Amino acid sequence: MKLINRWVFIIALVLAILAVFAAYRTLLGAGAAQKMIPVLVAAKDIPPNTVLTKDMLTIRNMPDNFAHPQSLHSISEAQGKTTKVQLLMYEQVLTSKILTRAQPGNRFSYHIPDKQRAVTVAVTEVTGVAGFPVVGDRVDVLLTRDSGGVKYTKTILQNKEILAAGGSSFPQEEGKQVIVPTITLSLTPAEAQEITLGEMTGKISLTLRPPVDRDVMPLSSSSYTK
Template structure:
């Protein structure tokens, strides 16, 4: 009997403590609100995996006492929407700006340099085919390929074609350099490969040209966005431009009377 009394008292005290705590927290919240010490923070509405582009549907808003809010916490959607998470973010967790990266920010690796629908393809280059090694990350280039094509008639010689296969392509990296600023901190030892940002369809064309022929990069002006549309040049076109030899006129001598 006595144990039941003690149990009942314990339950009563526990309930009283819970009620007191509730009212205390309510009063504390009211005090913070009245004194303007609450800040609306952006929190994850659900678990957000690493390397995920943040959308408005992923977000919720929560009022948090200013004294407990992390100084790097986002307080508006525009600070986070469109950016990519660097780590996993748990549901209800305030989103820290340091855990996000802007799209196409090469500082966090090559993958973060790519936009939606882009692929990174690396091709081998020489000093000549890379414009004297002066191509830099961020430059725009055309890719010109030269290939030998066999004729339908096996008795005829192959024809060499040179054509612009890709136009206005962004350079992601030269060698291991992802940004032009890296050159300032590294000794320029040249590079043997260049990484380009292309679409999946362009990737197929580029890889085929690199495997079956030779390619050169043609550097573009940063303000020139016009796509190049030219017919392929072939060996016959080059030969046709070579001037034909002119036959020397024959001078007929006549004998003079003595």
């Protein structure tokens, strides 16, 4: 009886060892088959509407089945872009949570280049350009004014990008409604001041540039005496 019990114990022990070994092999095989990939995460808490810099981001390796379908895999993919929402430390940086200028549906302010200002100029049919310009075109800005009986026109800005092109309606003296196209330009703060003053003291005109012409050249003003 004791001999039988001993053999039962030995067999049970062997089976237990085999079961543990089989489980270990299974776990080892699963771990070896698990693919690890680099995933971009926030290195710290980041508020919304923040331009992402290198120090705000880091890469962490994780199993590919843990990576979100919209995850990014390098710092360069997100650096310089703006957060739409808050990102928590070690949260995956997703394409849906950051934005670029070119993304449709963004607030207009996100389309303004860094250190620039969006300035809207009213352009009448007379002062506009043939073939209404579109977003992305570039124009020169001309100012015409009177000074001491001399009327002159001067190019005050060159090679300025159009951020928006639209129309606004305002009443004329006769009570008619006239559609006045508006052009929104990307300008530096100093240029924004200059063109605003020009609108108050004279008349603004635009000249449309060819797509490949980005040259800025010195120009003298044209004038005549009444």
